[in-house]
Structure formats: C-alpha cells, structure tokens
Amino acid sequence: MSLRILAPKPKPKRPSLLEICDGDLDPRQFYQLLSQAVTSGVFATDSVLSSKLLLRSLSRRRLEFSRAIFSQIQNPNNFACNFIFKAFCHSSSPQEALFHYNLVRRRFPHFLPDNYSFPFLFKACGRLSLPHKGQELHCLAIALGLETDVFVQNGLVSMYSACGMLHCARKVFDLLPVSVRDVVSWNSIVSGYVQSNRNWDALQMFDEMLAFTRPDNVTLVSALTACGKMGCLHLGRQIHGLVLARGFTLDVFLGSSLIDMYAKCGRMDEARKVFDRIRDKNVVCWTSMIAGYAQSRSFKDAIELFREMQLDGVEADAAMVACVISACGRSGALGHGRWVHTYCERIGFYTNISVKNALIDMYAKCGDIKRALEIFHDMSNRDVFTWTAMITGLAMNGDSVGALEVFTQMEASDVRPNEVAFLGILSACSHGGFVDKGFHYFRAMAGIYNLTPRIEHYGCMVDLLGRANLLNEAEKFIGAMPIQPDVVIWRSLLFACRTYGNIALAEFIAKKIEELEPREFESRVLLSNLYASASRWHEVSRMRKGTPREGAQKQPGCSLIEVDGLVHEFIVADCSHCQIDSIYEMLRGMNKVIRSERFD
C-alpha cells in the first residue's frame, strides 16, 4: 500500500472588485460592492473601476448613487464626465447635467468637453429651453473644431428646435455639408418644424429629403404627425402606402402616429385597422385609439376600448386615464368616470395635475359640480387648465356668480387666463345676464392680457346681447366685428329673435344664413315657427314649400345613457339597439301617460 500524497487544493482566487463589477449583481450585492469601493479608496486610484461603478448605478436608474459616486472620483476622466452628463440629460432633472458640466469645468481647468459630451449638453439645454447656454456651448464646439461632427451638429439642430429657434436650427442644418448629413440630421430638422407647428415646412423638408436619403421609421412618424395636424389625409395615406410597400416595421411609434393621423382626419375605420395590426401594443397605441374615438365623439367605443385594454393586462398611465376621464365627461358616463376616479386613487395617478383637471371637467359636465369643486379646492397647484375647467364647469351648471368669483381668484393668482378661460367667463356672463361685466372681460382680453378675441369670443358677445334682448345692439356688434361673422353667430342671434319674437330681424338674418349655407334649412324651420307663433300662416306655408322633407338634417342627433355601467348610444332613426322593441314600447307607454296627464 503506498501512500498517496494529496496535492493541496488550490486556494480559490478571490475575484477582484473589477471582476465582481462585471458580473451579475442584485441590488444588495451592488450596495456591498459600493461600500467596499468607498472603504478601499478605489475612487481615488482606479478610474476604470470608478467608471464601471458609475455605469452600473445608471443601469439601476439610481441617479442619487451616480451623483454620489461621481463626487467621490478624485480625477474624473472624460468617460466618467460624459457618463454623468448622459445620465442627467435624459433624467427628470436635466439641469443637473449642466450643473455638473459647470462644476467639472471649474474644478478641473484642463477638462474640455469632447464630441461625446456636446450632444448630451445640447440635449439638456433643449429640454430646459436655455438657448443662451446652448449658444455658449455652440461657440466652444466651433472652437474645438467640431463643426463637421455629425453628432454634435445634429444635437445642435435639435437643441435650437427645442428652444423654438427654428431659424438657427435651419442654419446649422444648411451649413452642414451634404456629404456629412445623415438621416438623423434630416429627421431632426423635420421634427423641429413639426414641434413648432410648421407642418407644411416639415412636409416640404420631408419631400426634399427623399432626394438625398432613405427615410426611416422616425422620419415617417414626424411626417405623419404633420399630416395629422394639417388634416392632410391624402399625403398621410401615401406615407402609409410607403410603409406597406417598402416593408417598414409597424412599431409602436409608427403605429401610434398612423392611428393619430387617421383619427385627426376623421377616418376611425382606417385607424382601427392599423390598431388591430400592431403587435405588442403599448399604452400609447391604446391612448391614440381611445383619444381618436373620444375626439370623433364615439365615447362608447372609447370607454369600451379602455376596458378591453385592462383585460389585455396593459397598465394605464396618467395621460391615458386623463383621456378616458374626459371621454366619460363628454358622454355623461358618470358611473364610468367615478370608477376611473377610484382606479386613479388606487394606482396613484391622483397626484397628476392633468388627471385632476380631467376629473374636475368630468364631474362638472356630468352635473356633479359639488364633487368638481371639492377636487378643485383640494389642489395646491393649479395650472391654467385647472382654472379654466372650474370656470367653464360653474358657468355650464348655471352658477355664473361662482364662475366670476373663480375668475377673479385666477386673476389674483400667478396663472394668466388664456383664450379658453375667457370663453368660460364670457359664457358665464351671457347665461347670468351680466352684460356690463361681459363687455368688461371682452375688452380686458386685448387690453390687459394681450389676447386677440377669436370668432368664438365674438359669438359669446352676440349671445350675451341676444339673451338680454338687446337685439339691435347685437346686430350692430356683428356689423362692427373685425372678422367675417359665421353662421354660428347669425344663428345665435336668430334664436334670440325667436325668443323675443322679432320677426323683421329674423327675416334679415335668415337671408344672411342662406347666403352662407344655401343647403341648410334649419334657419327656414326656425323662421317658419316664428311666423306660426305670430299666426302669419301664409308665410309659414311659403317657408315650408322650399324645404325638403328629408335630408334637411345634416348632423344626426345622438344621445347616450349609462345603465349598470354600460353606455348605450342612440342616433336619430337608429334601430340597432338589441332591446329596441322594449325601448319603443316603454316610450309609447310614457307618451300615453304624459298625454293623459295633460288632458286631465
């Protein structure tokens, strides 16, 4: 028997901090590694490990750690600096990127930003709308010889666009040699025009681009957005054709912008076809579709789709619920609205200001003004939409005095009323019969707030005078308007004529309306009713002769009712409801009761 001498087991090598850093780490292990790095003085000696730790902190989205780690690094290299700029420029506090840039330049005079730094810094300037800081950095970039670096220059185009300085963005773009421009350069300038609502210029740039570069998904998204904003269905369809013919992938961005374009052009059927074809829909796709339905007043479809989304397991975000709440408000679906309200409180969207604004609007539109006021009073931060929703809501619910009070409070706050807020207050004056106050606010628009009254504001004033039986003043007011009066304005005065029985003026207005809308017969019907009430039967029959029995109605009337959480929609002469027979039976029964009551 021989003795075998066993070789000693090799002692396992302890992995270095760098190796640990490269491996998979759960949060606890990461914190352990961080504390070891702090105690062993790594940040003073090992710039690579410091940088790697920074990178890991960023992937954990723990910016406070990134900031702490960066502050420990004694001599940060450009890599570490760029890293911190990048982390912050995309964060919720982009000013931190510029703060760190200033800090680094002060503390390390030898530090100079490089071609990697500038895009992040420009991004931060753009997001913060700091064109002066951007220009300062632009000068430095030129001094450093980066005027043909496509990344730096594209960053500049986007920065100037984001700051609303489109002429500068265009100049940077034009100065960039054609051989250097890439698809991102074109995308940046096209999207710049779209952001500034210069949609026609955006589409022209898009057209020009096609001669130089193949567009990508991002290009088409911007072009489609421009088409949507302009209601340009023809071009939108052509771009959709390009998507299909050239085999572009229908990603969520392209899908959402196609839905949005079709929805804004009133083609919900085509929007839905796109929606159904998107795989892995995100919350934006669902919102685009739901917003489209809400915008085309198909509230029932909007609310149903929201339910469907939840069954699909997609979580809503604040923007989505604000959109759904607004659909509930406009359809009068108070039950649904309440349910979404509870849902918001549960998920935690309730802190979001646009959600609260939507809730105020919804409760006010559904007649629960008490609840709307409660939410309004509980809010510590109010923006112009909050105030406007409350003023309009009170006016709508007949509380003109309340609306005037809230408007006064708004004027005392640091929020400036906009055109919509003035529509609210003018309609409050009109319904409350406050003629002098109405004129005061109408004059204040231009005089104090530098807002140009739009045709809707003039409409409110005509309504105000008409309701107050100041029909001749209303007519004079229309005559003095700097804009051409439209049918809405004339019709509102015609209604006032009917109320106060002014046949002579009504005849004059009906003529005006017929000139503007020769195929509409609503004014004739109104006028003939007016003749009837004055027993001028000859004129009544003259009016009716020229009026066709059918086709006089342009927009079908529509009403909705919510029963047990389901919204039922009825359009004039629509028999599609599954219980239409029992509904009519009930209506006939009710009519009978009403008639018998009347003759009792």
Add this chain to the structure above:
DNA sequence: GTAGGGTTAG
C-alpha cells in the same frame, strides 16, 4: 476598458 445624436399619445 468604456459610451453617442433624432421620434409617438394626453
């Protein structure tokens, strides 16, 4: 030894 720019809904 390591990283980059532009885009969508409300």
